[in-house]
Amino acid sequence: MKVDRRSFLGLGLGAVAGIAISPVGAKLTDDSSIWTQNWPWTPVPPDGKITYGQSVCTLCPGTCGINVRKIDGRPVKIEGQDTYPVNNGGACLHGIAGLQYLYDPCRVKTPLKKNNGRFEPISWEEAITLVAGRLGKIRENQRPDSLACITDTNLGSVPGLFSHFMTAFGSPNHFTMQTLESWLTQTAQTLHGSGHTLGFDLDNADFILSFGAGIIEGWGSPVACFKANSGRMQRGAKFYQIEPRLSNTAATADKWIPIHPGTEADLAMAMCGILLQENLFDPEFAAGFRGGLNRFNAMVQQKYPVDQVAAITGISAADIKKTAIAFAKAKMPVAVPGKGRGDGAQSLKEFAAIHTLNCLTGNINKKGGTFVKPVPGYLAFPDPVQDAVARDGAAQEKLAGSAQELVTKIHQSDAPVVDTLFVYSANPCYSLNDPMQTRAAFEKIPFVVNFTSFMDETALASDVILPISTFLERFEDVPSKAGFAGLVVGLAQPVVDPVFDTRSPGDALIHLAKTLGGTMGDSFDWPDYKTCLKSLVPGIWNDLSKSGYAVVSQGPPAGRVRTDFAFLAENPSTIQPQGDADLTLVPIDDMRVASTAPASSPFAIKTVSDRVIKNRDMFVEINPKTANGLKDGGFVTVTTPAGSAKVRLNFNEGIMPGVIGMVKGLGHTFDNRYVAGKGVNVHELISPVIEPGSGLDAAFGVKASISKA
Amino acid sequence: MQDKKAHKFGMVIDLDKCTGCGSCTVSCMAENNIPFKEDESDKKDSITWMRVYKLTNGKSFPDTQTAYLPRPCQHCGGKGDHGHSPCVSVCPATATDYGYDTGIVSQIYTRCFGCRYCMVSCPYHARYFNWWDPVWPEGMEKYLSPNVSPRMRGVVEKCSFCYHRYQLAREQAYYNETDEIPEDAYQTACTTACPAGAIIFGDLNNPSHRVHQIVKPDPHPDPLNHDVVGKSRNPKVFRLLERLGTNPKVYYMSEKEWIRKVGDSYLDGEWDKMKNHHGSASHD
Amino acid sequence: MDAALIPEGAKRCSFPKFMLGIAIVGAVLLWGVYAMLLCWFKGLNQTNMNDYYGFALWIWADLAVIAVGGGAFFTGLLKYILKIDELKNIINFAVIIGFICYSSALLILAIDIGQPLRGWFIFWHANVHSMLTEVAFCLSLYFAVLTIEFIPNILENRQLNKVPFFHHLAHNMHGTMAIFAATGAFLSFFHQGSLGGVAGVLYGRPFAVREGLLIWPWTFFLFTWSAAAFGPCFTLLVTRITEAVTGKKLVKDNVVHLLAKISGWMICTYIIAKIIDTIYWATVTAPGLGFEMSHFYTNNSFYGYWILVTEVIICGVIPGILLINKTTRENHSLRLLAIILGVIGVCLNRWVMVLQVVAVPVMPFDTWALYIPSWQEVATTILPVAYGIILIAVTYRYLPVFPQERELNQSKAQES
């Protein structure tokens, strides 16, 4: 057959028509859409059997009970545990996002050793041998006190094991990060003698006078506080918030009383003066007052007259009086110290003055009052076995009063102060004021061993990293912490096998002590951490293992409380912010941003307002009256004695004129593109100021100036 | 179509209790496999089925006041509560639909072809488009839940009132050989997460449920605006943009008048006339 | 080179010159194609659209090209149904412009949707309540009608017409064109209208929502009306541009004047309806929902009252008056001004009904949302323009688009 142009055309047209009416087109169309519905790059989570695991969240001092939903053993969702006596259901965003920490891009997956500034993976055996070798040398040199240790807290068996290790090793230099707990313990110790701490029965109080405490900003046990706040609305209990800024707490309060930052102690002193003058204190409770009440009274009347304090605080004399009297006349008043989350720099004077208000009302150790309670003592540690070297070392004077002071000392000293430093569950290179100084101090420490789950700022400044399982992968006793009225000890339990080559910190320490041998090995005579834990908590292990928690104390503590006014009667000076610029920069605690370790999760960062972070830029809050012609959203340079940063302005009618605020917990510099590299770390702009009475950093803010950038 | 047994799931959010913490947002993201990007600071392309808005009373220091308003999909019943939600009525491909048995507005990702008409129609900005393919950092996809399918780029998604939880509760009820779904058997992930207890969820049709007791929904059309049905007879309770006739099933509650006023638009002086009107008087 | 294809007696520029022009416009077209492929393969993250701007530049372009493409159905209606015979001299071109506009609209839609491969769900899972469903059905059918209307013109190409089958087909198709024109007018009425309905039914958007008749909000009728009114302006404008580019007169003045006059009267009636609609909306509809008119035009850096004045007065009332008035209509410059203003006006109307609708905050605590399109959006929007220019160039070169071309240009040659 001859194929001419015409037949070719016909054939072509016929073919086209044939295909068009055949089902091929329809089939291809359908297939292509089905393909878009099953794109291989869109994950399809495997289904399976649903089970639940229980644990306790340790991401903040809140210690909430959690329930983990699992599919074929794979955890898929964290929720609050309904029956857990701290949070009673519900959890905060950080806890709910907990699974993101499990698979965090900067989790440390295996032990690491720094070699010429780069980390290289090593085995656990190598890592422990390396650290043990170093420690062995220290003891050979008879300088066990040159081992220092920083942990996040001193509560619970794991910080306890670090403490045990230090004592057995022969060093007094165990420090904890500055937390609300540190302040409350110091306050209780100062006013009521050592071995005490404070709790607040916010669930039952009928008048809460908060000196900036961020009851719904993450203060104390956040979820418990949220519940207390909701509960007090239902009860009709009054809540006054004294704070320079309309925080979320201030916004839900019955009354917001703006105050010049840093003058809270003066206000509390003046209020004490009013109560004493007006005879509005509880005579029965006053019977327990020791030493110095009269001196204290004379002092406050003389040094804190209401008119003068009105000028200092920016609150009218009438308001001060009215508030003090309303507080004193309430049936169950509670004055709450601890600005924001309460874990930042503040002062013992402030805490003591505020707590003195509680003491004057006599609403102590009563339902709806302030609890002066013993520090948790549920752990039965055996005495560590010490040899002569250890005994000598442990008897040395402690290097500093706080981690902040230690770091400052290392930074300022020419001679090596510390040979080896342990860091556990803390990120001092980020969260202490002036982290540049902290990092410089870390440079000077020859050997830093970090027990951590994440490659954070401090991990980057360490020499050996021992990767620690997260709270979802290990056992641990978790006692309720600062400000919580009772004492609940929970049991964190592995809800999933360790995702990486990580260990429980307790196991790592036991392994290390055993490798060191001798008295160290004797001091750590447990086969593993779980056995150790069991032996440390004989009284509550049954409860812990059965229900996941044990209620150690509940309700008002028994016994008389003595109060000593000696510290305040001396009228310790109020810490002033450094610098002489016009504005005062204060850190803001934002519930959506984790302020310490670990850093926020990607989910948490996603919830952060675009008036806090936009792209990578940080905003500072400023009252439009203070902005002096600068524009909302405009770029400015904030300068303080500690440094300067380029930021954007966020006009906020809810911040006092003259005050600027910057959210804490941003500006991380480690390698996690979802979380780090966003904004400025406010601590970079504040230098520490050590308060003589407490040894703690009291630099709650700093003087700052702004100029157009 | 609305038989007696039909549920009408809804929510009451107590704005006085809400702390603005964002736990509801995160719980929703974790429950529903919502992805995240490196930069989520552009809130106009950041997927948050539950978004928490900040409200202010607009006054200056020190009289300024703020509050937070969590906004899931309002599961609008549409004009007259007939099921023609703003979004459902416009979707050309029936990829979002009104469940007459539940009152829940569904979203079928595999059906949606991404025209975004529904987003334009929704005055609450409750709908989110997948501008990107979802990507999780290596290994993190292990925490994804099989109860909710991860979405591909190019489709719209929104709050489902955690529909999968309803399905589980319904299955459980079936297994228990009852048609009752107890109040606590079906609770959304934001409700159970909220640390302040600010969110209450349940069946607005069921007088034993808390939402019904708080809202006291008026079954009759509002005499002032016949498009509006289910208006609350509780003077503290309001809905967002109620006047548009979208008939949301999410109700808000506050003691504060300025907050209740922020829920809708009013001409000058109109608020004072309207604020005391709560449902038809005949049914009080 | 291609002389054999050029209509008999028509003068065309040299082939290389033609190809140079095509290459320049083709480069722009390729830029658009590149952007289009980016959108398809990487997704709509290539645009600056966001969750507030679910509809943005593209949907505006879509509505705008369909509005200005309305010249095709309206001229068809006038020519085939109302039997205004002079319009046979411009109907071919009106159909080509319509074809370009509608094919562009379909292309833009295929880029605009997030899942182009599922686009057919709109037909398969059709929701009869959705205006967009109505749009999709009518638009596709009308595009088919336009294609049918276009075919006879293509078959009139000198070489194709030599094939007896094509010759007769073209002839017979011309004969039945009235049926297609009627179908087209009917379909157009609905899809232009349902495009207006797209905005008007948005009862969650007080800026867009309109009351109406049965299931159709007033915007339904206003859109159809405005497309019929301003579509011919666009036909005339493109004719004028083609004349300018080719340096030839292609359509006789009486035809132009007639179409301009009809357009003028349509604009005037439309604008009266539009003004009534605006007043009713501003004084009854919006306040009934709690909104002062000022809410929609203040507190933002772009959408001021100027846009309303420009759309309704400057680009509505003025061109209407200029075109109904014989002296201004027959004044070359004033007529050109009027048709340009008219085209701007209808495009602005579509902009407002798409973009301003989503820019206006509805929740009292929400804020205005403004957006600037990305280059990918701009490029893909220019893509159909480039495609249109090429199609017009090719059809003009090879098809007897303008029946009066020979006559007009011969007589000129003879006179001089």
Ligand SMILES: Nc1nc2c(c(=O)[nH]1)N[C@H]1C(S)=C(S)[C@@H](COP(=O)(O)OP(=O)(O)OC[C@H]3O[C@@H](n4cnc5c(=O)[nH]c(N)nc54)[C@H](O)[C@@H]3O)O[C@H]1N2
């Ligand atoms: N990203 C993403 N992934 C998804 C989903 C999603 O929404 N998004 N959806 C999930 C859901 S709900 C489903 S159901 C699955 C569907 O996913 P699949 O179960 O993979 O379904 P098909 O794609 O239809 O593929 C079925 C295969 O079976 C073949 N087949 C057809 N008939 C027969 C037969 O008689 N005998 C045999 N032996 N083979 C046959 C077909 O040719 C085809 O290869 O996808 C799941 N995956």
Ligand SMILES: Nc1nc2c(c(=O)[nH]1)N[C@H]1C(S)=C(S)[C@@H](COP(=O)(O)OP(=O)(O)OC[C@H]3O[C@@H](n4cnc5c(=O)[nH]c(N)nc54)[C@H](O)[C@@H]3O)O[C@H]1N2
């Ligand atoms: N073209 C095409 N069509 C398909 C398929 C295909 O491959 N191609 N696959 C088919 C298959 S196998 C499946 S499983 C489906 C997948 O399509 P769907 O069944 O829609 O499943 P998902 O995509 O997982 O979407 C689940 C979401 O839909 C909503 N939803 C589910 N059930 C209900 C309900 O009863 N009421 C309400 N109101 N909302 C509900 C919920 O919001 C839930 O989060 O699509 C089917 N259709």
Ligand code: SF4
């Ligand atoms: S409040 Fe603290 S302990 Fe409780 S869930 Fe949140 S991060 Fe965890």
Ligand code: SF4
């Ligand atoms: S979780 Fe509760 S308190 Fe927190 S923002 Fe959501 S509704 Fe408000």
Ligand code: SF4
């Ligand atoms: S809130 Fe928006 S998405 Fe949800 S039902 Fe209403 S219109 Fe639809």
Ligand code: SF4
């Ligand atoms: S984007 Fe999807 S759900 Fe929304 S209207 Fe279009 S097809 Fe329907």
Ligand code: SF4
């Ligand atoms: S109901 Fe479920 S889907 Fe909706 S916002 Fe709450 S958690 Fe998210």
Ligand SMILES: [Mo]
């Ligand atoms: Mo399926």
